[in-house]
Structure formats: C-alpha cells, structure tokens
Amino acid sequence: xxxxxxxxxxxxxxxxxxxxxxxxxxxxxxxxxxxxxxxxxxxxxxxxxxxxxxxxxxxxxxxxxxxxxxxxxxxxxxxxxxxxxxxxxxxxxxxxxxxxxxxxxxxxxxxxxxxxxxxxxxxxxxxxxxxxxxxxxxxxxxxxxxxxxxxxxxxxxxxxxxxxxxxxxxxxxxxxxxxxxxxxxxxxxxxxxxxxxxxxxxxxxxxxxxxxxxxxxxxxxxxxxxxxxxxxxxxxxxxxxxxxxxxxxxxxxxxxxxxxxxxxxxxxxxxxxxxxxxxxxxxxxxxxxxxxxxxxxxxxxxxxxxxxxxxxxxxxxxxxxxxxxxxxxxxxxxxxxxxxxxxxxxxxxxxxxxxxxxxxxxxxxxxxxxxxxxxxxxxxxxxxxxxxx
Amino acid sequence: xxxxxxxxxxxxxxxxxxxxxxxxxxxxxxxxxxxxxxxxxxxxxxxxxxxxxxxxxxxxxxxxxxxxxxxxxxxxxxxxxxxxxxxxxxxxxxxxxxxxxxxxxxxxxxxxxxxxxxxxxxxxxxxxxxxxxxxxxxxxxxxxxxxxxxxxxxxxxxxxxxxxxxxxxxxxxxxxxxxxxxxxxxxxxxxxxxxxxxxxxxxxxxxxxxxxxxxxxxxxxxxxxxxxxxxxxxxxxxxx
Numbered sequence: 271x272x273x274x275x276x277x278x279x280x281x282x283x284x285x286x287x288x289x290x291x292x293x294x295x296x297x298x299x300x301x302x303x304x305x306x307x308x309x310x311x312x313x314x315x316x317x318x319x320x321x322x323x324x325x326x327x328x329x330x331x332x333x334x335x336x337x338x339x340x341x342x343x344x345x346x347x348x349x350x351x352x353x354x355x356x357x358x359x360x361x362x363x364x365x366x367x368x369x370x371x372x373x374x375x376x377x378x379x380x381x382x383x384x385x386x387x388x389x390x391x392x393x394x395x396x397x398x399x400x401x402x403x404x405x406x407x408x409x410x411x412x413x414x415x416x417x418x419x420x421x422x423x424x425x426x427x428x429x430x431x432x433x434x435x436x437x438x439x440x441x442x443x444x445x446x447x448x449x450x451x452x453x454x455x456x457x458x459x460x461x462x463x464x465x466x467x468x469x470x471x472x473x474x475x476x477x478x479x480x481x482x483x484x485x486x487x488x489x490x491x492x493x494x495x496x497x498x499x500x501x502x503x504x505x506x507x508x509x510x511x512x513x514x515x516x517x518x519x520x521x522x523x524x525x526x527x528x529x530x531x532x533x534x535x536x537x538x539x540x541x542x543x544x545x546x547x548x549x550x551x552x553x554x555x556x557x558x559x560x561x562x563x564x565x566x567x568x569x570x571x572x573x574x575x576x577x578x579x580x581x582x583x584x585x586x587x588x589x590x591x592x593x594x595x596x597x598x599x600x601x602x603x604x605x606x607x608x609x610x611x612x613x614x615x616x617x618x619x620x621x622x623x624x625x626x627x628x629x630x631x632x633x634x635x636x637x638x639x640x641x642x643x644x645x646x647x648x649x650x651x652x653x654x655x656x657x658x659x
Numbered sequence: 660x661x662x663x664x665x666x667x668x669x670x671x672x673x674x675x676x677x678x679x680x681x682x683x684x685x686x687x688x689x690x691x692x693x694x695x696x697x698x699x700x701x702x703x704x705x706x707x708x709x710x711x712x713x714x715x716x717x718x719x720x721x722x723x724x725x726x727x728x729x730x731x732x733x734x735x736x737x738x739x740x741x742x743x744x745x746x747x748x749x750x751x752x753x754x755x756x757x758x759x760x761x762x763x764x765x766x767x768x769x770x771x772x773x774x775x776x777x778x779x780x781x782x783x784x785x786x787x788x789x790x791x792x793x794x795x796x797x798x799x800x801x802x803x804x805x806x807x808x809x810x811x812x813x814x815x816x817x818x819x820x821x822x823x824x825x826x827x828x829x830x831x832x833x834x835x836x837x838x839x840x841x842x843x844x845x846x847x848x849x850x851x852x853x854x855x856x857x858x859x860x861x862x863x864x865x866x867x868x869x870x871x872x873x874x875x876x877x878x879x880x881x882x883x884x885x886x887x888x889x890x891x892x893x894x895x896x897x898x899x
Binding site for chain 2: 302303304305306307360361362416423424425427428429431432433434437439488489490491593595599602636638640641642643644645646647648649650651
C-alpha cells in the first residue's frame with residue numbers, strides 16, 4: 271500500500287512547459303496485429319479518461335468564474351494528451367473491431383476495479399455493470415463475425431471469453447433503476463473516489479463512440495445494435511456517475527480527477543511492454559503530476575483546505591491490466607440473474623415493474639442484440655470455420 | 660520501412676495463446692447461446708429493411724435540359740437517360756479518385772528503396788491517364804447537357820466501395836505489394852466499368868462517346884496488365 275500523496279513529492283512537469291507539435295501528436299500508431307491487446311486496452315482507457323477530464327473541466331468552467339483560465343489552460347494540454355493517445359489506434363481497426371476492444375476495456379478494467387474496491391456496495395455495482403458489458407462483447411462478436419466475417423479473438427487475443435452475460439435485451443431499465451447510492455465524501459476511501467471517476471469516464475467514452483459510429487454502418491442490424499448498446503452505455507454513465515458524492519465541491523471533483531489520471535498513467539507506465547507507448551505514459555504521468563500540483567494550489571487558495579484531506583487515503587496497487595477470466599466467470603455464474611430496483615440489487619423475481627414496462631415497449635418491434643446473436647457460438651476462426659470443420 | 664513482409668510476434672491467432680484459447684473454447688461450448696436461432700433472422704431483417712428503404716438519392720435532371728420535352732432527352736440519350744448519366748457520374752468519380760490513388764501510390768513507391776525508375780515513370784504516366792479519363796468523362800457528361808459536378812447515386816456508391824482501397828494505399832505502414840494489390844482491385848473494376856459504359860453508350864446511340872471511351876479502355880487494360888505484373892514480380896522477388 272502506498273499513499274497517493276507521496277506522489278505529490280514529485281512536482282511533475284510544469285504546465286507551461288507541456289508542449290506538443292502536430293507531428294508529435296499524430297505519431298506512429300500501435301500494431302493491431304503485433305502489440306499486446308492490453309496495450310490497446312490502456313490506449314482506449316486513457317483516451318476515455320482524458321476526454322472525461324475535458325468534459326468535467328468544461329462543465330466546471332460554466333459555473334466557476336475564477337477558475338475559467340486555469341481550467342482552459344489545463345484543458346488545452348489534456349486535449350492534446352487525448353489526441354496523442356487516441357491517435358495510437360491504427361487505421362486498420364474496423365469500427366466493429368475497435369468496438370470489441372472497447373468492450374474488452376470495459377470488462378477487464380471494471381473486473382480489476384471490482385476486486386480492489388473496498389466499499390461492498392460500489393464493488394457490487396461494478397460487478398453488475400461488468401456482466402452487461404460482458405454481454406455486449408458477445409453480441410458485437412456475433413456482429414463482427416456475421417457482418418464482416420472476422421474473428422473477435424483477433425482483437426481479444428485469448429484474454430476475454432465470448433459468451434452471453436446478462437442478456438442485452440433485458441438490460442434496458444427505467445431511469446429510476448439506474449441510479450445508485452453515492453459514496454460519502456467524508457468517509458469514502460480515496461480509491462473508491464478514483465474508481466468511480468475512472469469507470470464513469472470509460473463508460474462515457476464508450477457511449478460517445480457508439481453514438482458517433484453507429485450511423486456510419488450500412489447494415490440495418492448493425493445500426494440498430496449500436497443504438498441499443500449505446501442506450502445501455504448511457505444507463506451505465508448514469509449508474510457509475512451516481513456513485514460519486516454530489517456534495518463534493520467542483521474543485522474537490524477536479525482534484526479527484528487529476529489524482530485518478532495520475533493513478534492510471536502510473537499503472538499504465540508500470541505495465542506497458544511497448545517502449546514507445548511506455549514513454550508516452552511516463553511523459554503524461556509527469557504532466558498529470560504537474561496538473562495535480564496546480565489543482566492542489568487552487569484548492570488551498572479557493573477552498574482554504576488541505577488537499578491531503580482528499581488525497582490522503584491509502585491506495586491499493588495499481589490497476590492490474592491482465593485477463594480477469596476467473597473472476598468474471600465467477601460473477602457470471604453467481605450474479606447474472608441480479609436486477610436493479612431503485613438503488614438496490616434484487617433477485618430476478620423482484621425485478622422493477624417500471625423497468626419491465628420500459629423494456630417491453632422499447633423491445634416491442636424486435637431487438638437487434640437478439641437477432642444478431644441467435645444461436646451464436648464463438649469458435650476460433652469464426653463460426654464459419656466451426657461449421658465447416 | 661522495409662518493403663517486405665516479415666515474421667514476428669503476431670498476437671492475433673488462437674495458436675499464439677493455446678491455453679487461453681482452450682479456455683475460451685470451453686466457455687463457448689459450455690455456456691450455450693441464450694437466444695435460439697440462426698443467421699436467418701439477420702437475413703429476414705435485411706429483406707424487410709430493403710423493402711422499406713429509400714434509395715441513396717437520385718440522378719440530377721440535366722441542367723441544360725430543364726424544360727426540354729422528354730422526347731428530346733430521349734432522342735439525346737435513349738429512353739432512360741438517367742441510367743447513362745448515373746454511370747457516367749460513377750466513372751468520373753472513379754477516375755478522379757483513381758488519380759488520387761496513383762498520387763498516393765507514387766509517393767509510397769518513391770519513398771521505398773529499390774523501386775525501379777521505370778515503374779515510377781509508368782506510375783506517373785498512369786496517373787496522368789487517369790486524369791485524362793476523368794476529363795474525357797466530364798466532356799461526355801457536358802455533351803449530354805448534364806452536370807459533371809453533381810454526385811450521382813452510382814458515383815456515391817462507388818466512392819463507398821473504394822474507401823478501403825484508399826485506406827490501404829495511404830497507410831504509411833503498407834508495403835508496395837499491399838498497395839499494388841489494392842490498386843489492382845481498382846483497375847479490375849475500372850476495366851469492367853469502361854467495358855460496360857461503352858456498351859451502354861452504344862445502346863444509347865452515343866457512338867462518338869463510345870469511340871472516345873474505347874481509347875480509355877485500351878489504356879486501362881494496359882494499366883491492369885502492368886499492375887498485375889508488378890505485383891507478381893514484387894512478391895516473387897520476396898520469395899527468393
């Protein structure tokens with residue numbers, strides 16, 4: 271265990287020296303074929319986190335006059351960080367292949383978080399959402415196989431199973447059943463706050479990605495499937511976003527977000543095998559430490575509080591970027607029939623009537639997630655290879 | 660960049676992670692699909708949406724023919740003038756994109772060590788011919804009173820079909836032979852496209868256009884044979 275505040279001893283790289291060039295920002299991408307799948311997982315996760323950093327800061331600037339300039343200055347750098355990270359994805363990823371990678375992020379990172387989250391209710395929430403993203407992977411794998419004739423495992427590289435989870439057609443819930451109890455800012459561990467911020471960020475980017483690429487598909491089933499799963503991702507943003515304490519001040523949220531960015535770049539840098547990508551994670555860890563120190567000063571100035579109050583909690587080891595197969599299978603076996611009713615998790619039989627009514631109406635003209643995956647069993651080299659074997 | 664494919668740590672295959680793959684397969688076989696059926700449901704949805712669907716768009720009415728009696732248009736282009744105009748629009752779009760494809764291919768060939776000077780010379784010549792063909796089609800469309808700046812439905816659809824070819828050739832990571840393979844796809848389609856267009860022009864009574872297009876077809880046939888030979892030579896040399 272170590273304290274994140276110990277990281278503050280390193281002041282990082284000062285904001286005014288954080289510079290880029292256009293060429294620097296759009297350098298060589300990773301290899302879809304030769305890089306480890308977890309390199310791509312980290313790229314997608316960190317892009318999601320940087321985009322959420324921009325989102326939070328834009329919203330903050332709308333209601334904090336005195337912070338508008340520092341927010342704009344940090345945001346500019348984070349925009350470029352997002353650019354450099356996202357441009358690591360190579361052009362030979364088809365949009366469905368990138369989608370498979372997004373779901374791998376959602377599964378493996380959420381599973382890692384669920385195991386280190388100390389708050390049992392929050393951990394339950396991660397396990398609950400995890401089984402839904404796990405199901406999305408299965409439906410999208412069927413889509414990739416049945417529309418493009420490609421094997422999702424070319425992207426997953428054996429790390430993540432392709433089987434049904436909580437059936438997507440059953441995931442559509444009334445808004446009241448997507449809200450969760452929030453952590454208490456006074457008593458929650460720092461890592462609980464970090465987890466909520468990072469998983470919300472990841473899900474938000476997944477939602478936005480599906481909303482952007484969904485209409486670019488010609489195939490009607492693909493178009494509808496993206497619409498369906500994007501709506502579940504919106505539910506997930508609602509779910510994970512509501513884990514955060516709404517009584518935190520904006521500066522407190524900003525501080526947590528910067529700490530979360532430091533925490534994640536640190537984990538990425540520690541575990542990255544690709545030296546070129548590792549250098550980016552190390553560089554941006556330094557940048558984020560610079561941002562964190564800056565926000566600490568603003569926190570002291572405007573809130574007259576010690577950042578240690580927020581950042582002083584102990585942290586478990588960094589997120590482990592590795593296959594969480596055994597954990598996911600256990601959760602699948604034990605919790606696939608759980609349902610959420612209000613902020614509670616209940617057995618199938620006690621499912622919320624509001625959600626059932628909501629779902630029946632939406633599903634009344636057919637569900638692409640069911641149609642695309644009817645009878646689908648993944649096989650190495652696609653289901654066509656199995657059928658001919 | 661090396662211009663040859665190489666062996667390395669490609670991570671995509673099941674054999675790269677035999678234990679993990681075995682476990683994935685176990686899971687797939689033990690946890691059955693939760694929705695019964697086959698791919699027939701997808702086919703059914705596709706059929707349904709085809710029936711319900713609108714088209715991508717329409718062929719514009721010839722600008723200079725507005726107000727002309729239908730019979731006059733028919734005289735000019737046969738009974739269904741939009742068919743010929745649409746396909747002319749497609750050819751124009753394809754040749755225009757083809758010019759850009761060659762431009763990108765030339766940059767790649769110039770960057771790679773060992774590209775024969777003769778190949779570069781031919782590539783530049785082919786690019787010029789693609790641009791000439793584009794102009795040829797522009798003139799044919801104008802002669803028919805149609806608008807060569809409009810994007811016809813077939814022009815639009817051929818643009819969609821060509822997106823992958825452009826992605827391959829403009830990717831700095833692709834080798835010369837991978838790019839030649841992509842341009843070969845374009846040239847095969849282009850040859851068939853010109854043959855068909857000439858036939859359509861003849862049937863529409865546009866013999867002058869058909870004759871002018873005949874020269875373009877001959878040049879495209881030469882592109883095709885040459886590109887195919889380059890590709891074969893490049894790959895054969897990698898074998899040795």
